[in-house]
Amino acid sequence: MNFHAIRAIYIYEMARTRRTLLQSIVSPVLSTSLYFVVFGSAIGSRISHVGGVSYGAFIVPGLIMLGLLTQSISNASFGIFFPRFVGTIYEILSAPVSAVEIVTAYVGAAATKSVILGLITLATAAIFVRMPIIHPLWMLAFLVLTSITFSMFGFVIGIWANNFEKLQLIPLLVVTPLTFLGGSFYSIDMLPPLWRDITLFNPVVYLISGFRWSFYGISDVGVAISLGMTLVFLAACLALVIWIFRTGYRLKT
Amino acid sequence: MSPIISISHLAKTYAGGKTALRDISLDIRRGEIFALLGPNGAGKTTLISIVCGIVTPSAGTIFADGHDIVRDYRAARERIGLVPQELTVEAFETVWATVNLSRGLFGKPPNPALIEKVLRDLSLWDRKASQIRTLSGGMKRRVMIAKALSHEPRILFLDEPTAGVDVELRRDMWQLVRHLRASGTTIILTTHYLEEAEEMADRIGVIDKGELILVEDKPALMRKLGKKRLTLALAAPLAQIPAALAAYPLTLSPNKEELIYAYGENGARPGIGALLADLVKAGIVVKDLRTDESSLEDIFVGLIRRTP
Ligand SMILES: Nc1ncnc2c1ncn2[C@@H]1O[C@H](COP(=O)(O)OP(=O)(O)OP(=O)(O)O)[C@@H](O)[C@H]1O
Ligand SMILES: [Mg+2]
Numbered sequence: 001m002n003f004h005a006i007r008a009i010y011i012y013e014m015a016r017t018r019r020t021l022l023q024s025i026v027s028p029v030l031s032t033s034l035y036f037v038v039f040g041s042a043i044g045s046r047i048s049h050v051g052g053v054s055y056g057a058f059i060v061p062g063l064i065m066l067g068l069l070t071q072s073i074s075n076a077s078f079g080i081f082f083p084r085f086v087g088t089i090y091e092i093l094s095a096p097v098s099a100v101e102i103v104t105a106y107v108g109a110a111a112t113k114s115v116i117l118g119l120i121t122l123a124t125a126a127i128f129v130r131m132p133i134i135h136p137l138w139m140l141a142f143l144v145l146t147s148i149t150f151s152m153f154g155f156v157i158g159i160w161a162n163n164f165e166k167l168q169l170i171p172l173l174v175v176t177p178l179t180f181l182g183g184s185f186y187s188i189d190m191l192p193p194l195w196r197d198i199t200l201f202n203p204v205v206y207l208i209s210g211f212r213w214s215f216y217g218i219s220d221v222g223v224a225i226s227l228g229m230t231l232v233f234l235a236a237c238l239a240l241v242i243w244i245f246r247t248g249y250r251l252k253t
Numbered sequence: 254m255s256p257i258i259s260i261s262h263l264a265k266t267y268a269g270g271k272t273a274l275r276d277i278s279l280d281i282r283r284g285e286i287f288a289l290l291g292p293n294g295a296g297k298t299t300l301i302s303i304v305c306g307i308v309t310p311s312a313g314t315i316f317a318d319g320h321d322i323v324r325d326y327r328a329a330r331e332r333i334g335l336v337p338q339e340l341t342v343e344a345f346e347t348v349w350a351t352v353n354l355s356r357g358l359f360g361k362p363p364n365p366a367l368i369e370k371v372l373r374d375l376s377l378w379d380r381k382a383s384q385i386r387t388l389s390g391g392m393k394r395r396v397m398i399a400k401a402l403s404h405e406p407r408i409l410f411l412d413e414p415t416a417g418v419d420v421e422l423r424r425d426m427w428q429l430v431r432h433l434r435a436s437g438t439t440i441i442l443t444t445h446y447l448e449e450a451e452e453m454a455d456r457i458g459v460i461d462k463g464e465l466i467l468v469e470d471k472p473a474l475m476r477k478l479g480k481k482r483l484t485l486a487l488a489a490p491l492a493q494i495p496a497a498l499a500a501y502p503l504t505l506s507p508n509k510e511e512l513i514y515a516y517g518e519n520g521a522r523p524g525i526g527a528l529l530a531d532l533v534k535a536g537i538v539v540k541d542l543r544t545d546e547s548s549l550e551d552i553f554v555g556l557i558r559r560t561p
Contacts, residue, residue, distance in 0.1 A: 004358075005357055009354070012350060012353075015350060087339055087341030091400065093306060094333070096329075096331045097358060252307065253267060
């Protein structure tokens with residue numbers, strides 16, 4: 001293991017994060033506040049409780065997940081796309097580092113930033129609503145696992161994309177809809193049976209459900225299934241990344 | 254001594270079908286400065302990129318310091334530093350951050366004192382906290398050199414290190430290269446400035462259309478292919494070369510005032526003494542003389558033209 005390399009990339013990436021942290025914080029704080037104003041007050045006045053939890057509190061885990069997913073993907077995809085775009089990737093390709101080391105460092109840095117932003121969103125939400133966190137350790141576990149999984153997914157996008165448009169495409173076209181339709185703002189029990197079954201194909205449902213369980217002990221699907229699905233996504237993204245480096249896909253000519 | 258880099262039967266065809274290298278076999282000796290010459294698109298960068306692990310070869314094997322660059326890539330790459338042809342820098346990073354990143358990437362523990370020395374040697378020390386985008390082009394190139402040197406490589410590839418660089422920086426760079434060589438680093442450089450190869454290299458390889466058409470010690474190359482010319486300025490114009498001098502390969506200049514004697518090709522020993530004596534005997538008065546040697550440039554152009 002080339003630990004010096006992992007450390008060097010991580011430090012380098014975190015320095016970039018630190019430089020842009022202020023603007024990175026502003027956006028989740030602002031959007032969380034807006035969601036509370038719009039969804040919390042407007043819809044909350046019609047739906048007062050979901051599964052015994054006030055609507056305002058109910059949407060918090062979904063909101064955090066929404067931010068976590070978009071942040072993880074954009075951080076990690078940009079982190080690897082940028083060196084490819086400007087050409088500095090040559091150095092990583094010529095360095096004595098393995099795929100696992102590169103991914104550990106880049107994904108680690110991107111996930112760290114996502115976790116920080118997730119906790120900031122949580123703190124912002126706490127200003128608006130009172131909410132218990134019944135299983136804090138599980139909450140952290142879901143937070144970290146999801147950040148890692150989607151940072152890895154973002155890393156894959158950053159390698160696949162060959163222009164800035166494609167870099168934006170997947171988050172915009174796939175992730176945001178899946179998150180909105182994944183039970184961020186409602187319980188899937190509220191849906192008609194057909195839609196509920198279709199929704200179960202949406203991976204984000206499992207993430208949000210498990211995450212919400214760690215807060216309130218209520219969930220749309222079993223916690224074990226949520227955790228299992230999260231790990232399956234993690235493994236799938238990992239396999240994809242390893243395949244990319246094995247074949248040199250889009251990295252080497 | 255075993256070669257530090259051993260390339261055998263290397264070939265590369267890019268995905269688009271372009272064959273950039275054909276059956277290249279080449280050994281680089283430990284501690285030498287090897288200059289790779291060739292026209293644009295000859296395959297120099299491709300060759301270097303393959304050795305460094307940036308481009309995958311289509312065929313052939315490469316050993317760096319005894320390590321297969323594919324199977325034993327860690328050990329091989331640790332030993333290699335690369336300054337690529339293109340200026341590629343992360344504009345918003347500082348000099349200090351990017352050079353330290355390079356050292357870490359190549360598996361070396363942080364060593365601020367060494368990085369300081371590298372930056373000082375390259376006159377970058379007082380710009381260490383600057384964002385790279387604020388540096389001039391020549392300084393950016395020095396940053397790239399600093400990155401390559403940050404991990405103390407035994408083998409250094411310089412892909413056109415002095416392209417677009419002013420005379421002073423070029424001198425500095427030559428000095429740096431000599432200094433590195435003195436400390437035991439093997440250096441492989443590509444250049445379009447023949448002056449540079451002539452000045453620096455121990456050995457020269459010429460690559461054209463993906464084929465290595467010649468590898469030679471520089472002095473041997475100069476001896477083998479170099480031509481010398483003795484030009485004799487005559488006191489009085491000569492109508493034609495006298496029959497008594499027919500044995501010499503002489504030509505008369507168009508204005509009939511100079512006699513030109515070509516010699517030295519393929520190491521032939523000239524008989525200048527005899528020629529001068531015969532000139533005196535023929536009653537020709539020489540008022541001045543000069544000799545010219547063909548430069549590497551002439552040799553190079555001659556070589557490239559010869560291959561179809
Ligand atoms: N990524 C690539 N994909 C396809 N063809 C390529 C690629 N890189 C280089 N080539 C082609 O391979 C050939 C050799 O290119 P290379 O860059 O190795 O030449 P070079 O000797 O370094 O030239 P120069 O002196 O201009 O730097 C050229 O015909 C070039 O167009
Ligand atoms: Mg080149």
